[in-house]
Amino acid sequence: MLKQFRNEQYFCMPYLYELGWHLKGSGIIGVTEPRRISAITLADRVSNERGEILGDTVGVSVSFVDKHCSNTCVKYMTEGILLREMLADPLLQKFGVIMVDEAHERNILTDIVLGLLKKIMKKRDSLKVIIASATIDAEFFKDFFNLKTTTKSGTRKDSSVILSVEGRMFPVEVFNTQQPCPDYVKATVDTILKIHEKEKPGDILAFLTGQEEVMDVVHLLREYIQDRPKDDLQVLPMYGTLTNSDQLKVFFTAPKGTRKAIIATNIAETSVTIPGIVYVIDSGFTKLKWFDAESNTDSLIIVPISKAAAEQRGGRAGRLRNGKVYRLYTDEEFEKLSDQTPPEMRRSDLCSTILFLKALGIDNILRFDFPSPPPAKNMLASLETLFALDGLDRNGDLTNPVGYFLAELPINAMMGKMLYNSIQMACSEEILSIIAMAQVQSVFSKPTSGQGQLMARVKKREFEVEEGDLISLLNVYTAFVRNGRTKEWCGQHYVIYRNLKRAHELRQQLHTLARNKIGMPIVSCHGDINVLRRCITSGFFPNAAYLHHSGVYRTCRGNKELHIHPLSCLYTLRQPQYVIFCELLHTTKVFMKDLTVIEPQWLTELAPHYYHKAAVKYEDR
DSSP states (O other): OOOEEESOHHHHHHHHHHTTHHHHTTSEEEEEESSHHHHHHHHHHHHHHTTOOTTSSEEEEETTEEEOOTTOOEEEEEHHHHHHHHHHOTTOTTEEEEEEESGGGOOHHHHHHHHHHHHHHHHOTTOEEEEEOSSOOHHHHHHHHOOOEEOTTSOEEOSOOOEEOOOOOOOEEEEEOSSOOSOHHHHHHHHHHHHHHHSOSOEEEEEOSSHHHHHHHHHHHHHHHHTSSSOOEEEEEEOTTSOHHHHHGGGSOOOTTOEEEEEEOGGGSSSOOOTTEEEEEEOSEEEEEEEETTTTEEEEEEEEOOHHHHHHHHHGGGSSSOEEEEESSOHHHHHHSOSSOOOGGGSSOOHHHHHHHHHTTOOOGGGSOOSSOOOHHHHHHHHHHHHHTTSBOTTSOBOTTHHHHHHHSSSOHHHHHHHHHHHHTTOHHHHHHHHHHHHSOOOBOOOSSHHHHHHHHHHHHHHOOTTBHHHHHHHHHHHHHHTTSOHHHHHHTTBOHHHHHHHHHHHHHHHHIIIIISOOOOOOOTTOHHHHHHHHHHHHGGGEEEEOTTSSEEETTTOOEEEEOTTSTTTTSOOOSEEEOSEEEESSSEEEESOEEOOTHHHHHHOTTTOOOOOOOOOOO
């Protein structure tokens, strides 16, 4: 039984098909990818190499894209789609082979898939599982999947093996800075310009931590291009919330005589091979989610990458020809990096994980066989949150209908509870828009020129309200739809068309899911701001903060010190006494993002089981 494979999976899958593995296992060959763009591009590549159209023998299934038929024998999909398949078919009877690609990323969905596949393998001897990655800890996963069966002669036989195949890599030169880099964003721009001016032809791939940094570099480079008489540098962004069509642009060949510079997050670190990349710029940082069980908050933290991630980024330069890697950190700093990035399962909120496993009928979550078990305090905090949201009862079972409603939705539990309560509060139309807008990153553009920045700030003020960021985002989306969802309107009001387009797509998906699968009525509150604020409070009440007398905010439970993010519409206004936040971001301080101003009495009214009034007695000392 083949359990471990180390190679580019688009070479592996045609081999499995040609050898008839889809027939031997009496089921199709499934391939999971951590990102939708990876699944689409790889499925397209394999189908092209077979001389077929995508959707015939080779199919793909991701959000917004579903191309497969009854003849499909190889199906590419995201890990989330495979988990949805398990809800309908817990033993995956229609699959003969499952391949989990890029397993070294170890995100939550990957670990859930691996744990469930091991459970399925105990029931289905015919299912073959392949774990594929270029940097994986092979022995760890061999031990995890090794079920050790006994033969008729009484000897013990391993059920998993390691098969290593060397991939093709061209020589890559690595250059480190001599001194620590004080501003890696500015250094990225400078390095790209130096490469463009002095190095031989070849495309550039630069790694940054998030969308805001990516777009900052893109704007600076495009401003540089405008001042040049010859436009010979094509600058393209790449990040997770970018629309599918914009993400695919990075794979197209640049015009003759033009160098392509791709500014990306770690979405380009694995899974996809962008043709023509010769030069890689590694900032040395990444953005990770980190869960604080004491304050029950999930934060985004910018941290140094691991050595494995650094090697993976550098490998992008040697896929098709000799390359060069420019690391914006010293050799000494590289040696201090950790060997591997901590698995997401050990550093994240587990509410969605628990809901999904409960929906699959796994009652005892504590005994579920995770590849890397999460900390007990994180598991306990998530169980308490779900109980507070009425998603679980006192026995730890899914409640009906709230628990099943939350498990059905592809959003976090607090947003799901907010959407559920919007039915009773008659504001589901607006809440759907707010949830969709919260899924994408900043919708406001940031021009580089002084006059442009001033005009962008003036236009942003037209949408901002003193009730908070979520209501302001609702105003942007409502105006966008009212004016025909055109690029011209977005340009006039300095908002990012592709992000609003993505939000509109997400809203349509949620609308269809809520109406067809759950039967949720879609009604409007007709602009009643208080109803919307109360509905937001009913879902995000665990994320409440109050203004401390010292001038900073503190969480109502946990007493964690917080600050309003500078991009919030509340940053320049008089500080409200109580706010609800959707997300925390760790940089120089712990900042609250996506804020909503609330009334303190709403906490005890809407969540009396979580908050209560208490008299504090101060004694003279």
